[in-house]
Each structure stands twice: as structure tokens, then as C-alpha cells.
Amino acid sequence: MKARHRQHFLLDRSLGHLNHGSYGATPLPVLRQQWQWQRQMETRPVEFHVRRQEEHLRQARQQVCHYLGAEVDNTAFVVNTTTAMNWVAHSLVLGPGDEVLLNDHEYGAVFRCWNVLAKERGFRVVSATIPLGADALACLQAAATANTRVVVMSHITSATAQLFPVQQVGAWARSRGIWSVIDGAHAPGHIPLHLESLGVDFYMGNLHKWLWAPKGSAVLWVSPRCQSLIRPLVVSWGVDPVHPIAEPAWVAWVQLQATRDPSAFLAGPAGVDYQRRYHEKLIESHCCRRLEQISESLAQMGAVPLPWSRPLKMRAFHWPFPQDPGQLHRRLFEKHRLEVPVYSWNDQLIVRICLQHYVCDSELERLLEGLSESRVLTSAL
Numbered sequence: 375m376k377a378r379h380r381q382h383f384l385l386d387r388s389l390g391h392l393n394h395g396s397y398g399a400t401p402l403p404v405l406r407q408q409w410q411w412q413r414q415m416e417t418r419p420v421e422f423h424v425r426r427q428e429e430h431l432r433q434a435r436q437q438v439c440h441y442l443g444a445e446v447d448n449t450a451f452v453v454n455t456t457t458a459m460n461w462v463a464h465s466l467v468l469g470p471g472d473e474v475l476l477n478d479h480e481y482g483a484v485f486r487c488w489n490v491l492a493k494e495r496g497f498r499v500v501s502a503t504i505p506l507g508a509d510a511l512a513c514l515q516a517a518a519t520a521n522t523r524v525v526v527m528s529h530i531t532s533a534t535a536q537l538f539p540v541q542q543v544g545a546w547a548r549s550r551g552i553w554s555v556i557d558g559a560h561a562p563g564h565i566p567l568h569l570e571s572l573g574v575d576f577y578m579g580n581l582h583k584w585l586w587a588p589k590g591s592a593v594l595w596v597s598p599r600c601q602s603l604i605r606p607l608v609v610s611w612g613v614d615p616v617h618p619i620a621e622p623a624w625v626a627w628v629q630l631q632a633t634r635d636p637s638a639f640l641a642g643p644a645g646v647d648y649q650r651r652y653h654e655k656l657i658e659s660h661c662c663r664r665l666e667q668i669s670e671s672l673a674q675m676g677a678v679p680l681p682w683s684r685p686l687k688m689r690a691f692h693w694p695f696p697q698d699p700g701q702l703h704r705r706l707f708e709k710h711r712l713e714v715p716v717y718s719w720n721d722q723l724i725v726r727i728c729l730q731h732y733v734c735d736s737e738l739e740r741l742l743e744g745l746s747e748s749r750v751l752t753s754a755l
């Protein structure tokens with residue numbers, strides 16, 4: 375099966391980009407939209423920032439929210455998931471005796487955010503172990519205590535590419551009076567979403583990964599019952615009673631941060647259009663079929679595929695041959711011209727592949743060649 379719409383991307387053709395999960399490639403129709411917004415901004419800066427920006431942002435958010443099944447007043451644009459996670463973590467009032475429950479699949483920067491605050495404020499971060507394929511909710515329930523105040527969980531994990539049952543986790547957390555914070559960095563555009571029906575308290579998701587938006591575009595969704603908890607961490611004109619604005623206070627605090635370039639947010643709807651026009655259904659199943667094929671080939675070479683289900687276009691494999699992850703990563707990049715993440719997770723060497731429609735067969739062949747070569751090198755040690 376072949377790549378499709380490769381011409382939509384500025385990607386360097388000498389390099390195979392198998393890492394859409396870390397940095398999504400943005401298609402030209404979306405970039406053009408962003409450049410048009412930037413042109414407007416530069417043509418009449420005062421008009422744009424003072425008189426038009428707020429209205430443009432609300433309209434863009436309405437279109438993105440429609441796609442995500444979210445209410446516009448429950449959603450704010452943020453530059454990335456990390457910022458949204460920090461915003462929530464800093465807003466919740468926690469202290470000695472309180473526990474925040476994460477798990478061993480969570481993203482490094484998310485752990486860091488909670489660990490730094492835990493040190494400052496005196497609460498504890500607890501990490502549940504969730505064995506691959508295990509019942510994730512049961513593992514969280516086993517690790518929770520009477521002191522658990524917050525549960526933080528990815529919708530789709532980064533290191534292991536697992537789809538976690540966040541709806542069940544949200545329902546359980548609510549029944550126990552625990553705040554649920556869902557890291558949906560990989561979810562928008564990757565899996566069907568209806569944020570209003572998930573039953574969680576806080577949800578943050580990138581538009582700049584799987585929803586094709588330019589870098590610096592994400593959303594923070596907050597359930598109505600938790601919006602009063604959100605603090606103004608960057609105090610800007612949005613909180614000034616002298617300049618009343620139409621947005622809810624919490625949205626203004628999070629979204630309006632003095633002078634900055636909002637073009638990545640404003641191009642969000644173009645990402646939704648691209649998804650609807652070029653990606654949904656046919657191309658998605660084309661990518662999943664190709665991922666299944668490459669998984670079979672890798673399994674024949676001895677790789678152990680981690681649990682996976684459609685429609686994920688990202689899959690992780692345990693590579694059981696002893697190797698230094700950094701060395702294997704470098705070799706795949708330098709010799710085989712591939713951007714593919716290789717790292718250690720729970721003492722297992724993991725190779726993660728993302729299959730978008732722009733990936734060429736020759737790039738997948740180079741991956742098989744590179745890994746097969748590394749296996750031979752290992753056996754020669």
C-alpha cells in the first residue's frame with residue numbers, strides 16, 4: 375500500500391517521519407490558513423488584537439468544539455497539553471496528606487509537573503502499576519487510598535500507545551469525590567471524542583498532533599462544576615473588570631495572555647476541515663491496515679507488539695534483543711534516515727511507530743531493514 379497526499383506536507387523527503395505522535399506534520403492547506411491569519415495580524419495589528427481577536431477566537435473555538443463534542447464555554451485554547459496540565463495542577467488546592475494518583479504509563483513532563491508541585495506544597499504523588507493488557511481501572515482502584523484527591527490518566531499513552539478507559543475512570547473518580555484530570559494529548563483527531571459525555575473533570579488535548587493544526591494549538595476542557603477552581607496564573611487584561619469581555623472568566627484567564635500570535639488557534643478549524651476531507655474513514659482504515667501489516671512483519675522478526683486496537687495509528691513494540699536505545703535510535707536516524715522513537719519503558723526496549731497517510735512503503739521497508747540489521751549486530755556480540 376502506498377503513501378497518499380504526500381504533496382500536502384513540507385516533510386523532508388530524504389527522511390521518513392514515523393513519529394507523528396511526538397510532532398504532528400501540518401498539511402499545507404492548514405499552514406496556508408495560518409499564514410493568512412498572520413498576514414491579517416501584521417497588516418492591521420491594533421485592529422486585529424484589540425477589536426477582532428476575541429471574536430475570531432470564539433468562532434474558531436466553536437468550530438473545533440463542534441468536532442470535539444464540547445461546549446464552547448467549557449473549552450479554552452491553550453498552546454499545548456503541558457501548559458494545560460500545569461494550569462490545572464497549579465489551580466487545584468492540595469497540601470500535606472493529599473495524594474495525586476498517576477500510573478507508570480504517564481508522560482514524563484506530566485510526572486514532572488506534579489512532582490515539582492508536590493515538593494512545594496507537601497502532597498504526595500503515587501504511581502500505580504498497570505501491567506500491559508490489565509484492567510487499568512482495577513489497578514487504579516487498588517492503588518487509591520482515602521487520601522487520593524486527584525487521578526491523572528492519559529487517554530492514549532505516549533510510551534506504550536495504550537487506549538485507557540477514561541470514561542470509567544471518570545465515573546469511579548466522581549463517585550469517590552476524586553478530581554479526574556485526563557491527558558488527551560494524542561486523542562483529538564485520533565479517536566472519536568465527545569468531551570461533554572466523558573464524565574471527567576478536566577480534559578486537555580492537542581490539536582497540533584492528530585488534528586493537523588499548527589504547532590502551539592491545544593484545548594483545555596473543564597466541566598462546569600470545576601470552572602470556579604481555575605486560577606488566573608498569567609494575569610492579563612482578561613481579568614480586568616474595566617474591560618469586560620464576552621468570554622467566561624475562566625476562559626479569558628486561560629486563553630487571553632497579553633500580546634501573542636493566536637494564528638495556530640485560528641487555524642484549528644482548517645485542521646478539522648483537513649481531517650474531514652482527507653482523513654476520516656477511508657484513509658484512517660488504510661493507515662490501520664498498513665500498521666497491521668508492518669506489525670506482522672515486525673512480529674516475524676521477533677518484535678513483541680503491545681496491545682493495540684483500531685483506530686489507533688500509533689503502536690509500540692517491545693524489541694527483545696539487547697541494545698542501547700540511544701544507539702538504535704541514532705542508527706535508524708543516521709543510516710536508515712528514519713525518525714522513529716526508541717526508548718526504554720519499565721526496563722523494556724520500545725520502538726514506537728506512527729502511521730499516517732504520508733508515510734511511504736520505502737520508509738517502512740527501511741525500518742524493517744534497520745531493525746533486522748540491529749538484530750544481526752546483537753547476535754554477533
Ligand SMILES: Cc1ncc(COP(=O)(O)O)c(C=O)c1O
Nearest residue numbers: 396454455456481528532557559
Ligand atoms: C501523553 C502525552 N502527554 C502530554 C504530552 C505533551 O504534549 P505537548 O508537548 O504538546 O505539551 C505528550 C507529547 O507527546 C504526550 O504524549
